[in-house]
Amino acid sequence: MSFLLQQLLLEPQRILALDNNQLTHALSQARSSRLLGSLACEMQALGIDKQLPQTVDRHFDAARLIHEKQKRDLRYDTDKIQLALNSVGEKMVLLKGAAYLLAELPVGRGRFITDIDIIVPRHRIDAAEKALLNFGWQTGDIDPYNDQYYRKWGHEIPPLTHSKREITLDVHHNILPPTAGPDVNAGLLFEQLIEIQPGIFTLSWRDMVIHSATHLFHEGEFHHGLRDLWDLDRMLRDFPERDPQFWEGLVSRARELQLTGSLFHGLNYAQQVFGTPLPDGILEETGSWTRAGRKPLMDFLFLRAFRPDHPDCKLPFTGLALSLLYLRSHYLRMPLYLLLPHLVRKAWMRQFEKDKEETH
Amino acid sequence: MQLLKHLPPDEFSRRLSQGEIPLRIGPYVYNLQSNLSGVAAGIRTLYPDFTLAGPDDFVDYNVALLSRNALQRLRGEAEFLFDMKAPFDAIPIGQAYAFLEWGMNWCVSLHTNEYLKLHAAVVSRGDCAVIMPGTPGAGKSTLCAALGLRGWRILSDEHAMIPPNTTDVVPLCRPVGLKNESIEVIRRFSPDAVLGPVSKETHKGVVAHMKADLHPASHDTKPLRAKVMIFPRYARDEPQQLSPRRRSDSFILAAYHSFNYSLLCETGFEAMKTLIENIDCYDLVYHDLDWAIGAMDGLPDVQGEQ
Amino acid sequence: MTWRTHSKGRLYDANESTVVYFDSYSGDTHLLTDFAGFVVQQLEPRPLTTEELMHRVADSVDPDDIADLAAALTGVLEELVALDILTRD
Known part of the structure; x- marks a missing residue:
């Protein structure tokens, strides 16, 4: 039963051959990996959704409806964000899910989003924040410590919410926190933007791939590991058709951004899990001797993380692999001297909150 | 057509602990799993007349109420699981039955849009x-x-x-969820009311469900x-x-x-x-x-x- | 000044003093006075100026009530802008 979901995403017509038990598991896996919408739309694109019994297709339909609604809301919300940013002469640059959906890319097909991510140049972030606050966005409940942490060590300001909308807005000034190790020159990102609609921009195709790979290996959200890898696969199949030179400049761009490590892992695991076609030699070009030496351990960790987040698909030690990856991810983001006080402080604050509740 | 009450008690317990109780509820099949005796008792009291789906039927919602490991058992806690993931925090075992019912509502509230x-x-x-x-x-x-x-x-x-x-x-x-005074009101209203386990100190107060x-x-x-x-x-x-x-x-x-x-x-x-x-x-x-x-x-x- | 709706919405009019309006741009549903509902309906086919709107409204209002009409219309238009149902150019 394992790896069923990966097969279905690549060849949705296989679903028609599944019995009821397998269908139960397929849906359950897709739902818990946050890929139900993606699978639903892949099926719909091939017209096979209507060949399923209605009792099964209704779940795919439910996911498609959620996706459609998110896309509609996104159009409205980005209109408003654009107005706010334009009021201070800043343009709107979308990242991740919001970019995939609004640009109508195959990677956005059926994809769920939980927030809207935008990026502005670091020296403009105060102006952007003020403008957004003027247009009805507000800083959520955040204690001064966390607020300061975000602003000092993060690559974004604390998430903004809107009184009338049910979405969170993350305003970034970089794709990695300054403490993460690689010192990404975010200014470079703004030199190659793509205007997908009048006044709406995304990163370049190459930067989108590199960012997605970076996110996958630095953010510690391995429970969406398979979804993030699916994003990469979709982009790596699509972008070379939009830009015939896509592959040629990819590695040098990653080098320029100091993110070859993330790119290597992203390409490597997309290929291992989804069979993503890669040009010959590209892994060697991104990989270094030290990375090759660490590969068996990394495979042990990552290939577990990229299984659907579902008990059908757990290899032995998955829990261990996931917590090691979580540590690795935090370690990648912050030098240890920073990491420890933050975790300690967080644990202490949780305890403090609890005590407070109990004494009330 | 087999009803839940037709299962002998030991077979029911075994199948519930292994997650093999698929019930037909309205247009859906819920598959239930629990290793808690209070939950088992609640299901037997409130769902005896529901039809069991077959082992080869499609399951809409896989739900479980489990105390998953030694630490949880030690703390007297349990978790509601959907697709074997916990969308909510762990709760005290005494609230487990009420939580199962809420979780079953949550499945429909969040995951269906055909209606x-x-x-x-x-x-x-x-x-x-x-x-x-x-x-x-x-x-x-x-x-x-x-x-x-x-x-x-x-x-x-x-x-x-x-x-x-x-x-x-x-x-x-x-089952109908009753809170606080309503539980006594309904007990007094009719001696025929069949009530399941009483969960105390939930975020909604005292809760019991009626068949x-x-x-x-x-x-x-x-x-x-x-x-x-x-x-x-x-x-x-x-x-x-x-x-x-x-x-x-x-x-x-x-x-x-x-x-x-x-x-x-x-x-x-x-x-x-x-x-x-x-x-x-x-x-x-x-x-x-x-x-x-x-x-x-x-x-x-x-x-x-x- | 010209007024227009963001999009073509949907209206449910049960012949009561209020109507239900679904704004397909924001996805919000509003309970509007029948007067506000009438104004929105006038603007859906094409944008209109305040004067054009006054004419249309005056035609369908009891002459005795017309005195306060301009003020009422301005108030309603402002509210509809605040709800993001209308914009003004």
């Missing part, structure tokens, strides 16, 4: 269904339970599921025509009355009580419009259950059905 779903109790007399949306504390569940004990059929205590562009409601009969499939047609899956929408409100110190309310207002209030009206966009608007245009809407202020039931029995749409 316009209102947060409402649905009851029927003959072929006439009555939708009763309500805010927490409005007394919709108490009234729903009382109606069930006086011969009305309970279609749902939580979800009015309306296929768009119809005035039908699809039955989804599960809801009391009517011969309780397990029919055929949709019924809704002809009336009533907005109940329990008020101890106000005069009791059943009074017509405006359609435009009722539209907005029902939309407010909907889980997916907004999500369905134009489809949701048209579905609500079709419903509201074709039914009569009322406000019901009550404090005496017998009075409220009498008033509902006397409604023109209901009377012909008796």
Whole structure:
């Protein structure tokens, strides 16, 4: 039963051959990996959704409806964000899910989003924040410590919410926190933007791939590991058709951004899990001797993380692999001297909150 | 067709602990798993007349209420799991049964969109269904339970599921959730009320569920025509009355009580419009259950059905 | 000044003093006075100036009530802008 979901995403017509038990598991896996919408739309694109019994297709339909609604809301919300940013002469640059959906890319097909991510140049972030606050966005409940942490060590300001909308807005000034190790020159990102609609921009195709790979290996959200890898696969199949030179400049761009490590892992695991076609030699070009030496351990960790987040698909030690990856991810983001006080402080604050509740 | 009560107790316990209790509930199959005796007892008390689906049937919702490891058992905690993931924090074992029921509601509230779903109790007399949306504390569940004990059929205590562009409601009969004083009120109201485990100190106070499939047609899956929408409100110190309310207002209030009206966009608007245009809407202020039931029995749409 | 709706919405008019309006741009549903509903309906086919709107409204209002009409119309238009149903150019 394992790896069923990966097969279905690549060849949705296989679903028609599944019995009821397998269908139960397929849906359950897709739902818990946050890929139900993606699978639903892949099926719909091939017209096979209507060949399923209605009792099964209704779940795919439910996911498609959620996706459609998110896309509609996104159009409205980005209109408003654009107005706010334009009021201070800043343009709107979308990242991740919001970019995939609004640009109508195959990677956005059926994809769920939980927030809207935008990026502005670091020296403009105060102006952007003020403008957004003027247009009805507000800083959520955040204690001064966390607020300061975000602003000092993060690559974004604390998430903004809107009184009338049910979405969170993350305003970034970089794709990695300054403490993460690689010192990404975010200014470079703004030199190659793509205007997908009048006044709406995304990163370049190459930067989108590199960012997605970076996110996958630095953010510690391995429970969406398979979804993030699916994003990469979709982009790596699509972008070379939009830009015939896509592959040629990819590695040098990653080098320029100091993110070859993330790119290597992203390409490597997309290929291992989804069979993503890669040009010959590209892994060697991104990989270094030290990375090759660490590969068996990394495979042990990552290939577990990229299984659907579902008990059908757990290899032995998955829990261990996931917590090691979580540590690795935090370690990648912050030098240890920073990491420890933050975790300690967080644990202490949780305890403090609890005590407070109990004494009330 | 095998009912849950036909399973010998030891086979039931074994299958429940292994997650092999697929129950047909309305249009869905829920597969249940638990390793807690309180939960097992609750299911046996409240679901004995539900049909077991076969091992080869498609399962809509895999739910579990488990104490998963030594640490959880030591702390006396358990978790609700959907697709074997925990969407909520762990809870004390004493609240486990109530949490299973909420979790089962949550599955439908969040994961289905083939119907316009209102947060409402649905009851029927003959072929006439009555939708009763309500805010927490409005007394919709108490009234729903009382109606069930006086011969009305309970279609749902939580979800009015309306296929768009119809005035039908699809039955989804599960136990009725009673809170705090309502539990005693219903016990006093009828000695026939069968109540499950009492969960104390939940975020909603004391909670117990009442067996809801009391009517011969309780397990029919055929949709019924809704002809009336009533907005109940329990008020101890106000005069009791059943009074017509405006359609435009009722539209907005029902939309407010909907889980997916907004999500369905134009489809949701048209579905609500079709419903509201074709039914009569009322406000019901009550404090005496017998009075409220009498008033509902006397409604023109209901009377012909008796 | 010209007024227009963001999008073509949907209206439910049950012949009461209020109507239900679904704004397909924001996805919000509003309970509007029948007067506000009438104004929105006038603007859906094409944008209109305040004067054009006054004419249309005056035609369908009791002459006795016309005195306060301009003020009422301005108030309603402002509210509809605040709800993001209308914009002004």
